[in-house]
Amino acid sequence: MPNSALAQEFQGGIVIANNSSGSMKIVQAPLPDSVILPLQQRIGDEAVALVAVGDEVLTGQLIAETTDYFCTPIHATISGIISAIDKQIIPHKSGLKSNCISIKSDGKDEWISLNQQHKNFLQSPPEKLIDAIQAAGIVGLGGGGFPTHAKLKNLTNCQTIIINGTECEPGIMCDDALMQNHPLEVISGVEILLHICAASRAIIAIEDDKPAAFSALQKCNKNQQISIVKIPTKYTSGAEKLLIKSLLNIEIPSGSFASDEGIICQNVATVKAISDAIIEGKPLVSRVVTVTGSGVAIPQNYEVRLGAKFADIIAASKPNNLPHNLRMGGLMMGLDVENIGLPIGKISNCIFVNNAEKKPAEQPCIRCGQCNLVCPVGLLPQQLFWWSKHKNTEKAMDYNLPDCIECRCCDFVCPSHIPLAQHFVAAKELNYQQTQQQYKTAIAKKRFEFRQFRLERNAAERAEMMAKKRAELQKKMANDKSQKAKIAKALERVKTKKDENNSNI
Amino acid sequence: MMRQVIYALLLGVIAEFYFFGWGVFWQILLGVSTAILVESAFLKIRKLPIKPVITDGSGALTAMLLAISIPSIAPWWIVVLGVAFALIFGKQLYGGLGHNPFNPAMLGYAFLLISYPLQMTTWAAEFLNFAQSFEAIFGINLPDALTGATKLDSLKTQLALGKSATELSINSISQAWINLGFLLGGLYLLARKIILWHIPIAFLSGVLTISSLLFLIDNSLYLPPQNHLLLGGTMLGAFFIATDPVSAATTPKGRLIYGFFIGILVVIIRVFGGYPDGVAFAVLLMNIAVPLIDYYTQPKVFGQ
Ligand code: SF4
Ligand code: SF4
Numbered sequence: 001m002p003n004s005a006l007a008q009e010f011q012g013g014i015v016i017a018n019n020s021s022g023s024m025k026i027v028q029a030p031l032p033d034s035v036i037l038p039l040q041q042r043i044g045d046e047a048v049a050l051v052a053v054g055d056e057v058l059t060g061q062l063i064a065e066t067t068d069y070f071c072t073p074i075h076a077t078i079s080g081i082i083s084a085i086d087k088q089i090i091p092h093k094s095g096l097k098s099n100c101i102s103i104k105s106d107g108k109d110e111w112i113s114l115n116q117q118h119k120n121f122l123q124s125p126p127e128k129l130i131d132a133i134q135a136a137g138i139v140g141l142g143g144g145g146f147p148t149h150a151k152l153k154n155l156t157n158c159q160t161i162i163i164n165g166t167e168c169e170p171g172i173m174c175d176d177a178l179m180q181n182h183p184l185e186v187i188s189g190v191e192i193l194l195h196i197c198a199a200s201r202a203i204i205a206i207e208d209d210k211p212a213a214f215s216a217l218q219k220c221n222k223n224q225q226i227s228i229v230k231i232p233t234k235y236t237s238g239a240e241k242l243l244i245k246s247l248l249n250i251e252i253p254s255g256s257f258a259s260d261e262g263i264i265c266q267n268v269a270t271v272k273a274i275s276d277a278i279i280e281g282k283p284l285v286s287r288v289v290t291v292t293g294s295g296v297a298i299p300q301n302y303e304v305r306l307g308a309k310f311a312d313i314i315a316a317s318k319p320n321n322l323p324h325n326l327r328m329g330g331l332m333m334g335l336d337v338e339n340i341g342l343p344i345g346k347i348s349n350c351i352f353v354n355n356a357e358k359k360p361a362e363q364p365c366i367r368c369g370q371c372n373l374v375c376p377v378g379l380l381p382q383q384l385f386w387w388s389k390h391k392n393t394e395k396a397m398d399y400n401l402p403d404c405i406e407c408r409c410c411d412f413v414c415p416s417h418i419p420l421a422q423h424f425v426a427a428k429e430l431n432y433q434q435t436q437q438q439y440k441t442a443i444a445k446k447r448f449e450f451r452q453f454r455l456e457r458n459a460a461e462r463a464e465m466m467a468k469k470r471a472e473l474q475k476k477m478a479n480d481k482s483q484k485a486k487i488a489k490a491l492e493r494v495k496t497k498k499d500e501n502n503s504n505i
Numbered sequence: 506m507m508r509q510v511i512y513a514l515l516l517g518v519i520a521e522f523y524f525f526g527w528g529v530f531w532q533i534l535l536g537v538s539t540a541i542l543v544e545s546a547f548l549k550i551r552k553l554p555i556k557p558v559i560t561d562g563s564g565a566l567t568a569m570l571l572a573i574s575i576p577s578i579a580p581w582w583i584v585v586l587g588v589a590f591a592l593i594f595g596k597q598l599y600g601g602l603g604h605n606p607f608n609p610a611m612l613g614y615a616f617l618l619i620s621y622p623l624q625m626t627t628w629a630a631e632f633l634n635f636a637q638s639f640e641a642i643f644g645i646n647l648p649d650a651l652t653g654a655t656k657l658d659s660l661k662t663q664l665a666l667g668k669s670a671t672e673l674s675i676n677s678i679s680q681a682w683i684n685l686g687f688l689l690g691g692l693y694l695l696a697r698k699i700i701l702w703h704i705p706i707a708f709l710s711g712v713l714t715i716s717s718l719l720f721l722i723d724n725s726l727y728l729p730p731q732n733h734l735l736l737g738g739t740m741l742g743a744f745f746i747a748t749d750p751v752s753a754a755t756t757p758k759g760r761l762i763y764g765f766f767i768g769i770l771v772v773i774i775r776v777f778g779g780y781p782d783g784v785a786f787a788v789l790l791m792n793i794a795v796p797l798i799d800y801y802t803q804p805k806v807f808g809q
Contacts, residue, residue, distance in 0.1 A: 254808035364603035368750035377807035
């Protein structure tokens with residue numbers, strides 16, 4: 001594939017005016033006074049703290065660990081003193097509380113000594129590198145948060161690595177800034193991945209409205225195996241399966257994974273983190289976060305320590321004094337947050353500070369079909385909505401509910417302002433519950449039937465045994481009878497003999 | 506959105522006004538007032554909020570479509586009855602906007618045409634001023650000379666009398682202008698992306714296909730295809746009536762099928778049916794087929 005090939009466009013999706021005129025510098029956010037690090041990760045068990053309140057820690061020091069395969073260890077992101085280990089609210093859809101370690105900064109940011117044993121990564125065996133990636137606490141930084149080592153382990157026959165350099169949503173620019181400011185690290189991260197996966201090629205996909213990032217990477221790339229490709233700027237082009245389709249024209253079947261086709265996808269920020277971890281030996285203690293929206297003077301990217309508060313970087317962006325709506329993660333897929341005191345996590349790529357606006361009132365669906373035209377996976381949101389609203393999950397499943405990627409393209413165009421995707425999430429949840437219920441009922445039924453069967457079998461066995469015993473008894477009795485009869489006969493014989501004898505006398 | 510559609514209708518309405526006079530104005534006024542009254546009353550009885558429904562403009566649009574479809578000098582109770590029927594039986598009884606399977610305006614039209622064929626086919630033969638049209642609509646009879654049968658009707662009778670179709674088609678200048686007005690309004694809607702192209706284009710191709718076919722079979726008996734495009738309710742139907750989203754098919758492919766068959770039915774009813782124009786019945790017939798069309802034209806889902 002030629003280096004600057006423009007990948008083909010996919011059906012549906014929406015073009016949203018991207019008026020991010022922000023600077024592409026990455027500003028170092030000031031060292032936070034304190035950080036809050038949740039022990040609960042995206043999936044898996046809660047990590048166990050290795051430190052106690054009052055302990056002194058260094059930046060990058062391991063402070064919590066778990067043996068769960070899908071989890072990564074947790075590192076201190078500043079140096080200082082452990083001030084608390086307790087339950088705190090974390091930024092999560094459920095508004096959950098999780099156990100968190102809080103560290104109070106000593107202002108020195110003293111690091112642990114870095115272990116650079118894999119600096120010449122080509123000499124290290126892939127398994128060692130994967131372990132090092134896990135040990136550095138690296139997860140998907142694009143917003144998914146899926147642990148990277150889990151994606152890399154047990155790969156068989158991986159052909160192609162796709163590096164996702166598309167911002168998942170308009171307005172977010174942290175990946176763009178990262179590619180412009182750290183092209184070397186991105187390329188070396190890709191080389192590490194090529195070594196680990198033994199793949200034959202890697203493709204870095206960048207939207208065509210990011211020429212600066214494109215040329216920065218192009219300049220640094222000396223590797224024949226790596227190509228850099230522009231793709232059309234359109235929302236949802238960064239969704240994994242759609243990206244694969246537009247780059248390679250391979251359609252990953254519904255229900256299976258990219259890795260089944262010998263493809264793995266990684267986000268550019270993750271790739272850079274891999275490079276930092278392997279070459280410099282640095283665990284993941286910070287990330288780039290975009291602060292944008294109508295409520296701030298200049299949209300800006302910050303390199304922030306994990307666990308710092310959103311409030312810290314919002315303040316640095318000079319918000320106006322109007323009331324704001326805050327949204328974490330992106331206008332489309334993100335979630336509204338109310339509290340800017342929440343800690344920044346590994347997946348917090350962006351925070352929108354928008355002037356509060358009244359949401360337009362929801363109106364009935366007029367079946368205009370606009371939503372059907374934009375769905376990037378070819379669903380009929382209008383039909384899905386009809387059935388989801390009426391809780392008819394069976395029908396909704398008929399219309400391929402599980403294939404919805406919850407991208408909210410349909411919401412965006414709906415003239416009646418219906419929160420369609422929200423209904424689909426609810427319907428999926430309901431369907432899950434129902435199938436669980438069905439499963440449970442099926443199991444209960446099976447159990448009941450088995451019990452019934454067992455009882456019947458026992459009864460039958462007993463009956464058989466009884467019958468056998470009875471038969472034996474009868475036989476015995478019959479034997480007895482014949483015995484008795486013999487005796488009687490004998491007695492009779494004796495008697496007649498006696499009688500005879502008597503009469504003979 | 507509905508309001509944009511109403512604005513787009515104005516060009517065609519002005520053309521109607523030019524040829525038929527003030528009656529058009531009276532009909533629209535009567536129709537829209539009836540719509541507001543009927544819907545408010547209905548919602549009040551059902552104890553539902555009234556304001557959002559009245560302000561969404563959908564009732565007014567239904568009334569307006571009906572008002573411009575019926576003869577401009579039809580008596581006042583025709584449009585009142587039609588609009589009331591359309592909104593109560595065609596919309597609110599199904600649960601209001603978004604739930605009705607049939608196009609309400611066309612349901613009202615069909616009801617009127619079946620029940621009051623005489624009033625529904627008597628058109629003004631020339632421009633009527635404010636007072637004349639008022640008289641005609643509100644009860645005082647006009648002299649016969651001022652009225653005539655609908656253009657299509659007279660065409661049909663005269664065709665039957667053996668005159669050539671091309672000769673007669675010149676008579677339909679007024680119809681052509683009105684159709685052009687609606688065509689321009691429709692193009693505006695397309696440009697503003699308020700309606701999508703699928704239905705109107707498919708509708709017009711349907712009309713062209715079947716009328717060309719008929720014309721090829723016997724050009725002395727059937728009108729040339731371009732005349733069908735500019736006669737009766739063709740343009741109004743293609744851009745404003747068949748595109749009613751609520752009762753139309755919703756999938757892209759489904760809309761092509763839906764529009765195409767309406768186009769075909771319109772011409773068939775016009776030519777072979779007993780009614781002067783076929784838009785209403787064609788649309789209603791295809792409304793019935795919508796669930797089926799939608800089900801069998803689901804797009805291919807990614808990864809399946
Ligand atoms: S875009 Fe909204 S109003 Fe239109 S069909 Fe879809 S859900 Fe209904
Ligand atoms: S949210 Fe689901 S239904 Fe809506 S456009 Fe995205 S994938 Fe399609």
